[in-house]
Amino acid sequence: MRKLNTIQKVENLNIVKAIDERGSGNANHLYKIEAIVPDDEDIPFTLIQFQNGARKDPEAITGIIDTDLLEIVRDRLKGFQSGNFATEDNAEALKHIEIALMYMNKRVMDRYERNVLGTYEK
Incomplete structure (x- = not known):
């Protein structure tokens, strides 16, 4: 898992992480966005799955x-x-x-x- 080095450095509301290994095009395909909350709260998050593989490849993972x-x-x-x-x-x-x-x-x-x-x- 790799935390993204975002352009905004102060007062961020979220942390963005790449959570898979880079693929054949040297890009990640699965990201996690975690809310920054006090320690005693559950951390809400969103997963973003990108298309992984060519559109016409039957083995590709469909994504955005x-x-x-x-x-x-x-x-x-x-x-x-x-x-x-x-x-x-x-x-x-x-x-x-x-x-x-x-x-x-x-x-x-x-x-x-x-x-x-x-x-x-x-």
């Missing part, structure tokens, strides 16, 4: 993909920006998340057009 998490954060930031919590920082974060999603979709479309999406072929 990176863009799923980015789309959730994008939706939340759009909500904040349309309400009382709109800020320049949120606007910048939203812009960069949308740029990240654009590039990730560019990769999907490239693989789709080459008919290698869902396979291990590069």
Whole structure:
């Protein structure tokens, strides 16, 4: 298990850990988010299982993909920006998340057009 070295260093609400071994692409596929609570309370947590293996591989472990998490954060930031919590920082974060999603979709479309999406072929 490896605790992530997060960008936010103070006043964190949670601890994020990679709990499996890195896979063939050198990325982890299973993460645990633990709430930081007083010692006498149970620690609530969430497990996040990422897709482990090619989409078309019958032995692959089905899970979420990176863009799923980015789309959730994008939706939340759009909500904040349309309400009382709109800020320049949120606007910048939203812009960069949308740029990240654009590039990730560019990769999907490239693989789709080459008919290698869902396979291990590069």
